Amino acid sequence: GDSVTQMEGPVTLSEEAFLTINCTYTATGYPSLFWYVQYPGEGLQLLLKATKADDKGSNKGFEATYRKETTSFHLEKGSVQVSDSAVYFCALTPAGGSGGGADGLTFGKGTHLIIQP
Amino acid sequence: KAGVTQTPRYLIKTRGQQVTLSCSPISGHRSVSWYQQTPGQGLQFLFEYFSETQRNKGNFPGRFSGRQFSNSRSEMNVSTLELGDSALYLCASSLTGLHSGNTIYFGEGSWLTVV
Numbered sequence: 001g002d003s004v005t006q007m008e009g010p011v012t013l014s015e016e017a018f019l020t021i022n023c024t025y026t027a028t029g030y031p032s033l034f035w036y037v038q039y040p041g042e043g044l045q046l047l048l049k050a051t052k053a054d055d056k057g058s059n060k061g062f063e064a065t066y067r068k069e070t071t072s073f074h075l076e077k078g079s080v081q082v083s084d085s086a087v088y089f090c091a092l093t094p095a096g097g098s099g100g101g102a103d104g105l106t107f108g109k110g111t112h113l114i115i116q117p
Numbered sequence: 118k119a120g121v122t123q124t125p126r127y128l129i130k131t132r133g134q135q136v137t138l139s140c141s142p143i144s145g146h147r148s149v150s151w152y153q154q155t156p157g158q159g160l161q162f163l164f165e166y167f168s169e170t171q172r173n174k175g176n177f178p179g180r181f182s183g184r185q186f187s188n189s190r191s192e193m194n195v196s197t198l199e200l201g202d203s204a205l206y207l208c209a210s211s212l213t214g215l216h217s218g219n220t221i222y223f224g225e226g227s228w229l230t231v232v
Contacts, residue, residue, distance in 0.1 A: 032219075043207055043224050044223040104150055104175060
């Protein structure tokens, strides 16, 4: 079945550092790829998404590019802030056009990011 | 517009009891899916409902069930609660489902503690 692999951390960085969180996936065809963020005590918020190869999703200074050749969707941000401290989840939905749900969203284990002032 | 709303936010139940959680999707969204989040297992898909029909189900025992009403609101039920059912239960909605291209929006979750 489909799977998502990401570094679990915790990842600790200083404010204004460059961030990369790696995410690779296993799936047939061309799944849609997502990054979600979860702040303490809250649900998941969609951060960005990409639905086809070479698409770049971006939001709030975060970016990720859908790389079919390396089956990756790494999250990057040029200068992190303390407020970016959270858990980040990489996820996918399966390819398919019928509208029928397959296996739901498949999530990675989550990466706990800690930004120190 | 209003987001995905889940109630209750927090609840404590005793082993052997049953619990019902409620979810109101974003207006116009017809697909509702449920996920369980625990520290050990991470986020796991429970089931998806679309137009009042269960369209897909994850690998959970029959104690976990759900339904969807004509207004797209959904409930999930867990019977004969076990300690291991303690988790954050997340509801998500999307326009037409979990297939490629759709964006899935999550609620803030219901924290269930089983004692």
